[in-house]
Amino acid sequence: MTGMFIYGLINSAVFVLMAIGFSLTFGISGIANFAYGAFYITGAYVCWHLLNSVGLYYPIAIAISVLISGVLGTLIYRYVLFRVRGISLSEVIATFGLGIGMLELYRSIGLTGHSYKLPVFMEGAVEIFDVYVDYQRLIILGLGILLLILLWAFTHHSKIGLAFRGIAQDEETALSFGIESERVSMLSFGIGSALAGLAAITIMPLSLLAVEEGGNVLVLVLAIGIVGGLESTLGVVVASLIFGFSRIIMATYFSPHYSMIITLVAIVVILAVKPSGLFGRFKELEERV
């Protein structure tokens, strides 16, 4: 039981880390980034090359990879999404197409098999209440909490962060106060992409670097977004806790197959009962009407 609680908590932190960038981008720009899985893989793949092909020191490789993911996201927003913003279907098609294109590109240049593995930040494990937990998982837990605190501080105590919130609350009013909504949206897309890269670099040392993981991550972040509320950070945390614990319970008492089924069932149930998600406000008014 203790083990299930510890690993349930860690799994929840993994999901928070995965989904926070997606939620941030959607909350500010209103764009559902279907290329999120591809940005996730980009961060890890670039980091792997910087480590193994260039031979950089790990922390420097991480910093550059996160930066590259962010810059790539910003450029894609500027030259692709800028033109279609506000047209939901076009946004989805553009990001989805880009995501598939990026992943297939990585596959075609050799990202297949099991040769790609990122090293853990710190080797070893510690015994907590008779259960061994490796340091990497504890780092994920710590980073998940730290990231939430930093995001809160950023959006409440910095000029750009306040602009983020202004756009999220009412774009037209924010515009009348001199906030450039396009620039802020572009920045949110860039930061969201960078967070995807950071999540991958932190999580992927626990598994293997594979293109397929991009698709899995996209399904998971969408599920978390839909259940918690696409633009809500609190929703991300609550949905991650729900998935983190329910998946480990299902895998323990039934089969690992059910952990994916429960994700999809949760999406269907929430869409039927409260389409804006547990803490979402995006369509709350329409729902009430």
Next chain:
Amino acid sequence: MKNRCLAVFLGLAILFGLNLPGASFGAEPVIIGMPTSLGYLEGYESRNAAVMAVDEINAKGGVNVGGEMRPFKLVETDTRDSEPGVPVSDALMAYEKLILQHKPHAIITGFFTSEPLLASMDITSKHKLPYLGTIAMSPKFQKKIIENYDAYKYCFRVCFDARQYFGAYLNVYKEIQADFGFDKAFIFTEEAMWAKAVGGMTAKSLKSQGWDITGSQTFPKGTSDFSATLLKIRNTKTQVIIFISSRPEGIIFADQWRTMKIPAMLTGSMTPLVGEGVWDQYEGKVNGIVNLVAAGILPIPAIPKSIEFHNAYKKKFGKPPAASHGTGSAYEAVYVLKTAIERAGTLDGDKLVAEIEKTDRKCCMGRLRFDKGHQAVYGSDPNEECLILDFQWQKPGKRVVISPTGVATGKIQLPEWMKKK
């Protein structure tokens, strides 16, 4: 100026002439098709091994087809059937495209997983192509051949099947039971026909030997976290984990088993963890894992050709073979085909099948012959059959052969954290 133009024209004509299809000076090649999951270890190593065999044969003049020496030519296509989310129909389309586009005279290696393998047998028969499979392992393959020989006689399997594989590692559990008194096992397999078949047979057999099966689960392709299953294994006081998978997830599972210090021996088949270079690649973290591999990938003195193959592969590709069973089988499949073509004196599919059935070859896996279901015969005597080896990773980075006992090089040991108890 006129002469210079003429010279340039002639030069270009010669240059293009040499490269035009059909204008080569050699004989028409014998085409071997290789449709498999090329992005995965078993797939790309099988291609390497086949390339090695083709190069060796071509260097000696090629294959004698009715008195004419012709080179082998390998054409490959990536069926991607091992990748998560790729449907069987896509893999089959890739296979038939290869046949229609390149018109191969025979197929080697073939599909990675059993689902497309079984579905493709009708396509193989339709084109009357000898098919020498070297990766997928479902026993339903030879069952189909025995039940409908005329339809499926073109299909052969050079690697071991799930039943032979299962038979090979049962010896390990007898040894574990005798040496350590363990009798609680948990079976964990990948979501694939062959793996589930092996898992089912293992559970049945171990139960009859007095083992308590504490649980039996499958995991889907792409699983990246096994903590729930490992906690279950720990909570059920399991002493032996039987992990059966040819997929990369084995690396993740083994890594989590080690970091969580699960007090149970890790045994079974973890394809990515069999190669000689694995110990260094994972910095010794595989210590204590009991795994399974075809002879040839792990060279043993009892089979001199296994050492020759291993060294030749290492020399050609810069690193030793590392897949569990496809590599040596693909290499031998090319030679089986060569011998059959030379004996038949033709490339006619029916005549080649009759000659392949007569195969009796001392090879890197032992002695290669086919049974009536066109399955290569595996056992424990390298002079009579091909061998599957059970081995344990032990310090300082050695693959110690545990079974068959006739070729064993050491005894099985407990993982370090279990020894302390």
